[in-house]
Amino acid sequence: MTVRLYDTRTQAIADFAPLVPGQVGLYVCGPTVQSSPHIGHLRSALVYDLWRRWLTYRGLTVTLVRNVTDIDDKILANASDSEEWWALAYRYELEFSDSYRRLGILPPTYEPRATASVTQMQDIIQRLIDRGHAYQAEDGSGDVYFDTASWPSYGELTNQKPADMVAAGDADPRGKRAPQDFALWKGYKSTEPVSAKWESPWGDGRPGWHIECSAMSSRYLGPHFDIHGGGLDLRFPHHENELAQSSAAGDGFANYWVHNGLVNVNGQKMSKSLGNSIYAAEFLDLARPLVVRYYLGSAHYRSTIDYHDGALVEAEAALERIETFLDRAARRLEGTRFLAEGAQVIPNEFGEAMDDDLAVPQAIAVLHDRVRAGNAALDNEDLGAAASIRGEVLAMTEILGINPDAPEWRPAGSDSAERALGALVEKLIEDRATARAERDFAAADRIRDELAAAGITVEDTPTGAHWSINS
Numbered sequence: 001m002t003v004r005l006y007d008t009r010t011q012a013i014a015d016f017a018p019l020v021p022g023q024v025g026l027y028v029c030g031p032t033v034q035s036s037p038h039i040g041h042l043r044s045a046l047v048y049d050l051w052r053r054w055l056t057y058r059g060l061t062v063t064l065v066r067n068v069t070d071i072d073d074k075i076l077a078n079a080s081d082s083e084e085w086w087a088l089a090y091r092y093e094l095e096f097s098d099s100y101r102r103l104g105i106l107p108p109t110y111e112p113r114a115t116a117s118v119t120q121m122q123d124i125i126q127r128l129i130d131r132g133h134a135y136q137a138e139d140g141s142g143d144v145y146f147d148t149a150s151w152p153s154y155g156e157l158t159n160q161k162p163a164d165m166v167a168a169g170d171a172d173p174r175g176k177r178a179p180q181d182f183a184l185w186k187g188y189k190s191t192e193p194v195s196a197k198w199e200s201p202w203g204d205g206r207p208g209w210h211i212e213c214s215a216m217s218s219r220y221l222g223p224h225f226d227i228h229g230g231g232l233d234l235r236f237p238h239h240e241n242e243l244a245q246s247s248a249a250g251d252g253f254a255n256y257w258v259h260n261g262l263v264n265v266n267g268q269k270m271s272k273s274l275g276n277s278i279y280a281a282e283f284l285d286l287a288r289p290l291v292v293r294y295y296l297g298s299a300h301y302r303s304t305i306d307y308h309d310g311a312l313v314e315a316e317a318a319l320e321r322i323e324t325f326l327d328r329a330a331r332r333l334e335g336t337r338f339l340a341e342g343a344q345v346i347p348n349e350f351g352e353a354m355d356d357d358l359a360v361p362q363a364i365a366v367l368h369d370r371v372r373a374g375n376a377a378l379d380n381e382d383l384g385a386a387a388s389i390r391g392e393v394l395a396m397t398e399i400l401g402i403n404p405d406a407p408e409w410r411p412a413g414s415d416s417a418e419r420a421l422g423a424l425v426e427k428l429i430e431d432r433a434t435a436r437a438e439r440d441f442a443a444a445d446r447i448r449d450e451l452a453a454a455g456i457t458v459e460d461t462p463t464g465a466h467w468s469i470n471s
Contacts, residue, residue, distance in 0.1 A: 002015045002016070002355065003015075003016045003054070003055065003058055003355050004016065004355060004356055004357050005227075005256060005258055005357050005358070006258070006302060006357050007256045007257055007258070008157065008235065008257040008258065008259050009156065009157050009243075009256075009257045011159070013357055014256065016226075016256065018060065018226050019224060019225070019226055019255060022059070022060060022061060023060065023061045023062075023063070024055050024060045024061070024062045024063065024226050024227065025063050025065075025221035025222070025225035025226045025227070026048065026051070026052065026055075026062055026063065026064045026065070026225075026226060026227045026229065027065045027066075027067075027213070027216075027217040027220075027221055027225060027227070027228050027229070027254070028044075028045075028048045028064065028065070028066045028067075028108075028228075028229045028230060029066075029067065029213055029228075029229070029230035029231070029234055029238065029239075030045075030066040030067045030068050030069070030096075030111070031068060031069065031092075031093075031096050032069040032072050032074065032075070032209075033068060033069065033070055033075065033088075033089045033090075033092035033093045033096065034072060034074040034075045034078055034088075034089075034092065035074075035078065035092060036092060036095050036279050036280070036281065037092075037095055037096045037099050037279065037280040037281075038270065038277050038278060038279050038280060038283075039263050039270070039278045039279075039280060039283045039296070039307065040231065040262055040263045040270060041096065041099070041280060042099060042100075042103055042280050042283070042284075042292075042296055043260065043261075043262075043263050043296045043305060044230065044231045044260050045066070045100055045103070045105050046103060046105060046293065046296050046297050047229070047260040047297075047301040048064065048066070048229050048260075049104075049105045049106055049401065050297060050301070050358060050360065050400070050401070051227075051229070051258070051301075051358060052064050052106065053106070053399055053400075053401060054354050054358060054399065057346075057399055058355075062109075063109045063110070063220075063221065064108045064109050064110075065108060065109060065110045065111075065112065065216065065217065065220045065221055066108040066110075066111055067111070067112050067113070067114065067212070067213060067216045067217075068093055068096075068111060068112070068113045068114065069114050069209065069212060070086070070089040070090070070093065070113045070114055070115050071085075071089070071114050071115050071196065071206055071207070071212075072209060073170070073209075075088060075089050076192060076193065076196055079193070084193065084195065085193060085195070085196055086115075086195065095280075095281070096280075098281075099280040099281065099284065102284050102289045103284070103289055103292060103293050103296075104289065104290070104293055104401045104402075104406075104408050104409070105401075110220045112216045112219070112220060114207070114212040114216065117212070117215045117216050117219055118198050118206075118207060120215040120216075120218070120219050121184075121207045121211045121212060121214075121215040122185075122200055122201070122207075123215075124184075124211060124214055124215055124218075124245065124246070124249050125144055125184045125185055125202075125211065126201065127249045127250065128146065128184065128245060128248055128249050129144070131248065131249065131250070132147075132150055133146060133147055133150045133151055133245075133248040133249070134146050134147055134184055134245075135147055135177065136202050137172075137174075137175025137176070137187075138175060139172070139174050139175040141171075141172060141174075141175050141187040142185070142186075142187020142188065142202055142203035142204070142205050143171050143172065143175050143183055143185060143186055143187050143205075144183070144184045144185035144202050145171070145175070145176055145177070145181040145182065145183060145184060146181055146182050146183075146184055146241065146244065146245050146248075147177060147178075147181060148162050148178060148180045148181050148182075148244070149162070149177070149178055150248070151244050151247070151248045153244070153247065154180075154240075154244045155240065156243070157235060157236075157239055157240045157243050157257060158235050158236045158240050160236070160240075162178075162180050165180050165236075165237075167179030167180060168180055168181060168182040168183070168237060170182055170183045170208060170209065171183035171186055171208070182208065182210060182237065182241050183208035184207070184208050184210075184211050184245065185200060185202055185205050185206075185207060185208060185211075186205050186206050186207070186208055187202070187203055187204070187205040188203070188204040188205045188206070209238065210237070210238055210241035210242055210245065211245060213238070213242050214242050214245055214246045214249075214251075214253075217242075217246075217253075217254075218246070218251055218253075223246075223250075223251035223252055223253070224251065224252030224253065224255070225253070225254060225255070226254070226255050226256060227254060227255070227256045227257075227258055228242075228253070228254035228256070228257050228258070229257075229258040229259070229260070230259060230260075231259065231260055231262065232259045232260060232261055232262055232302075233262060234259070235259055239257065239259075243257075259302070260301045260302065261299075261300075261301065261302050261303045261304045261305065262304055262305075263304070263305045263306075263307060264304055264305065264306045264307065265277075265278060265306075265307050265308075266306070266307070266308050266309075267306060278307065286312055287312040287315070287316060288316075288409075289409070290319065290402060290404060290409045291312055291315050291316045291319055292312065292315075293401060293402060294315045294318065294319045294402050295311060295312055295314075295315035297360060297400060297401070297402070298315065298318075298360060298361065298364055299360070299361065300358075300359060300360060300361055301358055301360065302357075318368070319402065319404070321368065321371055322367065322368075322371055322393065322397065322402075322404070323404045324468075325371045325374050325375055325378075325390075325393065326390065326393060326394070326404065326405065327468060328375070328378060329374060329378060329386050329387070329389075329390040330390070332378055332383065332386065333383060333386065333387055333390070336383060338383040338384055338386070338387035339387060341384070341387050341388070342386075342387035342388050342389070342390045342391030342392075342394075343388075343391045344391045344392070344394050344395035344398070345391060345392060345395055346392060346395045346396055346399065347366055347370065347392055347396075349362075349366045350363050350366040350367065350392075350396055353365075353366060354399070360400070363396070363400070364400075366396070367393065367396045367397070367400075370389050370392050370393055370396070371389075371393060373385075373389055374386055374389035374390060374393065377389060425451065425456060425467050428447050428450070428451060429447075429451075429458065429465050429467060431443075431447055432444045432447040432448060432458075432465070433465065435447065451467070455469055456468070456469055457469075
């Protein structure tokens, strides 16, 4: 099957054809580490984790670059006398990394920081000046701007005309030839920390936001690569400006543009001004991280997620159906020849859904259909079918990153705690079996009631009693 994706630039579904057969270069705009991550950041990182997993499953070698913007106006504004800008940026970078880890997001192949690629940024700026697409402000500020009027294709990503665009608010407008011109280099100001400036041919200063990603993507993936991704809110001005400056500098840049939808809260756009931002750390504490991953990943990546009270409860219930089947199948198949016969192969319908612009909702529907079929097979003692379906379910959950048996979902120290709990419960179940064999049903019922009061369910099966912890 051919993987298809929605290309924002053409506004159409396209067959994905990598520039180098068998390889994929994927650049994703990562966080600007000015404050703590929120659930929108989690959703975006998860989307490209799913893309990476699926492209890898289809046999492609994926190089995923996700940058860290660690120098920016807001980072400097949020710094203080007690915490310098670079320390603040690193502190928040660690928060992002921890949130990604808790959500089971695979580490990127490369995760460059903007401050490590300033030389490459200056090289692009100089190329733009030499080609007549950038100019230095005449007001003595040291600012360098991209000349939007010099690039006829400016606006192609968002299908806008420059005259209709809002003015770029990323630098003092007094040195601009046109309001839409955006800053490539920002001259040093005496009110800024001395540590936040670099030498350049245009005077001391620091890079503009947009030039950072152009430099990092080309440095790690080359001047022409396959996919550029990011949140829908980055299409303009960030991605529009990236495309213009890289193309004007002579780079092929991204063949495809992919954008993920945003997260609303109770029908409203999440924003600091509305006071409805939900930060990643608190969100990951509302439910098991596995449940949070299931919830954030279950919608189509281009759609808007509207978070509401009860959403995680619904996700927990859906995930529990998968976990219950896998536990039940493992218990019933244990000790039989069928346990080793269930190859981990995805159903064709699942693959077709994922190939179709990463249609995860349809893929999850296939997953739950197989869970229902697997439970029916167990009810009918059709162990061959149950084993086959168990293998399919494991394969699908592994691709989606929601395999409940994967080690990343086991809390630290859980193995020793589970062993201790298991030994105690198994002893009580053994005592219960002895009581039943001696026809002391009152004692057997008492043991079962005590286990139930502790949140443990005992299920009597033809192969013996099995227990599970109630959620």
